[in-house]
Amino acid sequence: MAKILIVDDSRTSRKFLRNILEENHHEIIGEAKNGLEAIEKYKELRPDLTTMDITMPELDGIGALKEIMEFDQHAKVIMVTAAGQKNKIVEAVKYGAIDYVTKPFDPEKIEASIEKSL
Numbered sequence: 001m002a003k004i005l006i007v008d009d010s011r012t013s014r015k016f017l018r019n020i021l022e023e024n025h026h027e028i029i030g031e032a033k034n035g036l037e038a039i040e041k042y043k044e045l046r047p048d049l050t051t052m053d054i055t056m057p058e059l060d061g062i063g064a065l066k067e068i069m070e071f072d073q074h075a076k077v078i079m080v081t082a083a084g085q086k087n088k089i090v091e092a093v094k095y096g097a098i099d100y101v102t103k104p105f106d107p108e109k110i111e112a113s114i115e116k117s118l
Helices: 011-023 035-045 061-071 086-094 107-117
Strands: 003-007 027-032 049-053 077-082 099-103
Touching: 003 011, 003 035, 011 027, 011 107, 027 035, 035 049, 035 061, 049 061, 061 077, 061 086, 077 086, 077 107, 086 099, 099 107
Parallel strands: 003 027, 003 049, 049 077, 077 099
Antiparallel strands: none
16 A cells, blocks of 8 residues: 555546545545645655646646655656646656656556556
């Protein structure tokens, strides 16, 4: 069971992801709705894994990923992206993301990504 931080500016996406993760017996220890909150919550909660939306207000997922990786080079971050953001995925992996999942969410792909990441 992993302790997970969910980062997404969409309440619906956070709720959907929470349901999938809890059904797979993971513990959601926090949620953030933008990159600045994500960094703050990561430092406070020290999750085993973070799911990070790429497109968010205030600070996007790539910016938050960079800061989290500077803070903790062993951070495990799975990027969440809409279809068609291939260049953003490449950039995220370059900065340390371990995997990515696309919206709309596929519960089996999400669980496979988490298993691979941990």
